[in-house]
Amino acid sequence: MNDAVMILYYAMTAFFAVCLAWNFVKTKNLQKAFLYLVVLMPFVMRLIRLK
Amino acid sequence: MKIEGKNATILKVLALVLWLGVMVFAGKAFYDHRNWKETVVLGPGVTSTRSLHEWFVPLAGSTNDCNVYVLDSGVPGSTILVLGGTHPEEPATTLAAELLVENAKPTSGRLMVAIHTNRSASTVTRPGEAYPQFYSIKTDWGQKKYRMGDRSANPLDSWPDPETYVHFPSGQMLAYMDIRNINRTWPGRPNGLICEQTAFAFMEMIRKEKVDLVIDLHEAELEYPVIGTIVAHQDAQEIAAMASMELSAGEFRIGMEVSPRSLHGLTHREIGDFSDATALLFESPEPFLDRVRGATNEKLLLTGQDDFVLKAGKAGLLYWPIDEKGWPIELRVGRHVATIEKVLEVWGMMYPEKPIALDGLPSYTELTEKGVGAFFADPSALAKDKVALE
Numbered sequence: 001m002n003d004a005v006m007i008l009y010y011a012m013t014a015f016f017a018v019c020l021a022w023n024f025v026k027t028k029n030l031q032k033a034f035l036y037l038v039v040l041m042p043f044v045m046r047l048i049r050l051k
Numbered sequence: 052m053k054i055e056g057k058n059a060t061i062l063k064v065l066a067l068v069l070w071l072g073v074m075v076f077a078g079k080a081f082y083d084h085r086n087w088k089e090t091v092v093l094g095p096g097v098t099s100t101r102s103l104h105e106w107f108v109p110l111a112g113s114t115n116d117c118n119v120y121v122l123d124s125g126v127p128g129s130t131i132l133v134l135g136g137t138h139p140e141e142p143a144t145t146l147a148a149e150l151l152v153e154n155a156k157p158t159s160g161r162l163m164v165a166i167h168t169n170r171s172a173s174t175v176t177r178p179g180e181a182y183p184q185f186y187s188i189k190t191d192w193g194q195k196k197y198r199m200g201d202r203s204a205n206p207l208d209s210w211p212d213p214e215t216y217v218h219f220p221s222g223q224m225l226a227y228m229d230i231r232n233i234n235r236t237w238p239g240r241p242n243g244l245i246c247e248q249t250a251f252a253f254m255e256m257i258r259k260e261k262v263d264l265v266i267d268l269h270e271a272e273l274e275y276p277v278i279g280t281i282v283a284h285q286d287a288q289e290i291a292a293m294a295s296m297e298l299s300a301g302e303f304r305i306g307m308e309v310s311p312r313s314l315h316g317l318t319h320r321e322i323g324d325f326s327d328a329t330a331l332l333f334e335s336p337e338p339f340l341d342r343v344r345g346a347t348n349e350k351l352l353l354t355g356q357d358d359f360v361l362k363a364g365k366a367g368l369l370y371w372p373i374d375e376k377g378w379p380i381e382l383r384v385g386r387h388v389a390t391i392e393k394v395l396e397v398w399g400m401m402y403p404e405k406p407i408a409l410d411g412l413p414s415y416t417e418l419t420e421k422g423v424g425a426f427f428a429d430p431s432a433l434a435k436d437k438v439a440l441e
Contacts (some may be wrong), residue, residue, distance in 0.1 A: 002243075002244055003353040005211065006211070009210065009211050010277075012435055017241045024063070025063075028053055028059060029053060030062055032064055033063055033067070034066055034105075035064075037066055038070075039068070040070075041070070041074060041077075043072075044074065045077070045078065045081070046207075048078070050078045050082055050085075051077075051078075051081045051207075051209050
């Protein structure tokens with residue numbers, strides 16, 4: 001059960017990471033582009049199990 | 052700021068390169084910290100080095116499959132288990148445990164030592180509180196580097212936390228993050244999260260190895276009332292009281308209190324209740340943990356000197372005294388080692404049919420005068436089979 005919940009959380013993390021990356025690609029606002037990248041950091045760090 | 056056309060692509064690529072640079076820099080720091088291996092010299096008393104999974108197989112290969120050092124005199128007597136690193140942000144506990152492994156030589160009974168009881172918690176710090184990632188102890192042969200840790204297990208090993216942590220088996224509701232604090236998960240359960248499994252593994256060890264006494268080493272902030280003391284399960288209160296009186300009359304002041312019966316998950320409560328062993332927990336003062344501290348760095352960690360904590364002390368806001376000398380690491384380790392020796396001495400008086408005695412440990416005075424590093428040998432000068440990696 002614990003493992004299933006953890007896998008779901010990783011799936012959620014991946015989903016939001018993809019959303020943020022897609023928003024970064026699509027945005028035409030430089031400030032927002034930086035914002036998406038900054039917010040993306042902890043999601044990627046978690047997905048590659050560094051932090 | 053709107054960006055259009057070719058400029059947009061160039062600026063985004065530049066932003067991405069900058070982002071990658073930051074990710075690589077930070078990621079490497081996190082990776083190096085998590086994968087750092089500390090060296091432990093196996094002293095003359097060590098007869099075997101075992102792994103925690105030997106008592107609970109599912110832990111094999113996990114972050115918390117820590118080493119358990121066995122120092123067996125071969126002479127019948129009691130078995131004592133010393134736990135260091137329950138909270139790896141309390142370095143006097145791991146250093147005292149390592150000092151035992153490297154220097155102690157039992158003349159009767161058996162000593163078992165875990166340096167990193169919750170190893171997962173040693174693989175993470177609190178960057179948001181500016182914790183240093185590493186610290187070094189000065190030795191006769193150079194600096195010995197250690198990994199600084201946190202109070203709770205790494206979320207990489209135990210995630211997500213529940214909204215409310217319900218302790219097993221008492222059903223007591225505790226703070227959500229305490230599911231990652233091994234000193235709230237005893238006696239553990241085999242199908243729980245990593246700290247519950249680790250506590251269960253230690254309980255299996257205690258039961259199967261017929262451990263008589265468990266000593267859990269800790270440090271505390273001076274703002275916290277449980278400090279400079281021995282917390283005892285009710286079965287061990289006479290031993291704790293005697294040790295406290297003798298130490299306070301001689302080397303240093305140390306208190307004694309009995310474990311509350313209704314506070315669950317702690318070593319000094321659950322080990323005594325769920326096994327034949329009894330349990331003691333020692334607390335030494337660590338100003339690094341105080342909320343009112345100033346710069347949170349390696350110097351504060353090792354010297355225990357801080358102007359803000361000192362000011363709080365002068366204002367009568369602390370539960371433990373502090374002066375300009377602070378609470379250096381050698382005093383804190385010295386308190387733990389001297390208290391262990393005193394407890395074993397009292398244990399021997401109370402249970403003469405099951406004694407345990409240790410030779411080779413430095414005295415409190417020697418430790419405070421020479422420093423902790425004086426009692427650590429150079430691992431690079433020794434054969435590989437004399438060195439373990441943590």
